[in-house]
C-alpha cells in the first residue's frame with residue numbers, strides 16, 4: 009500500500025516545514041492536497057492512511073481535504089488536448105494511445121492551516 013508510505017513522507021515534509029517556520033508551528037489543523045487522476049493514487053487509501061501516518065505528529069487530528077486534478081493528454085493523431093480518465097484509457101476522439109500526458113500526475117500540498 010504505497011499510499012501509507014506517501015502519507016508518512018508527506019507528514020515528514022509538513023513537520024520539517026512547520027519546524028523551520030518562525031515562530032515554529034506547533035499544530036497543523038488542516039492540510040489541502042491536490043492529487044491527479046492519473047497519479048496512480050487511491051484517494052480512499054490516502055484518506056485511510058493519513059490519520060495513521062499523522063499519529064504522534066504535529067498533524068495529529070488534522071483534517072485532510074483533497075482536490076483532484078483531471079487527467080489530460082495531447083493526442084498526436086488528433087493534435088488536440090483530450091481528457092483522460094485513466095492511464096489505460098485511449099484518446100476519447102480517435103481511440104488510439106498515441107498521446108503525451110500533459111496533466112493529472114500531480115501529488116502536492118496546496119495549503120496547510122496551522123495553529
Ligand SMILES: [Zn+2]
Pocket residue numbers: 083084085086087099100101102103104
Ligand atoms: Zn486522438
